[in-house]
Amino acid sequence: MRSPSHCQACRAPIRWTVTDRGKRLAVDAEPHPDGNTAVYRDGRGTWLSRRPTTELPIAPWEKLHKPHVATCAARQDDEPMTRCLGIIRLDDAPARERDQ
Numbered sequence: 001m002r003s004p005s006h007c008q009a010c011r012a013p014i015r016w017t018v019t020d021r022g023k024r025l026a027v028d029a030e031p032h033p034d035g036n037t038a039v040y041r042d043g044r045g046t047w048l049s050r051r052p053t054t055e056l057p058i059a060p061w062e063k064l065h066k067p068h069v070a071t072c073a074a075r076q077d078d079e080p081m082t083r084c085l086g087i088i089r090l091d092d093a094p095a096r097e098r099d100q
């Protein structure tokens with residue numbers, strides 16, 4: 001029994017899978033009904049993942065998970081551009097001070 005892995009960024013439990021293209025993909029350890037990744041374990045104990053399609057929908061032995069990048073608390077950095085508010089012209093104040 002392998003202990004679950006944890007995301008190095010947010011410490012959430014994750015599961016490393018291998019996609020059908022042979023790439024490593026971290027998914028949330030717990031299945032999620034809104035997940036878009038079908039995860040199952042092959043006969044050797046490797047967790048495999050793939051995108052369900054209309055031709056190959058989710059199978060009874062597969063569970064839907066969310067890719068961890070979609071839920072990672074440490075990667076929610078796409079906030080609105082709050083830095084655009086309150087633009088300061090840094091070159092103004094020193095110039096005025098010099099003139100006094």
Ligand SMILES: [Zn+2]
Pocket residue numbers: 007008009010011012068071072073074
């Ligand atoms: Zn994370």
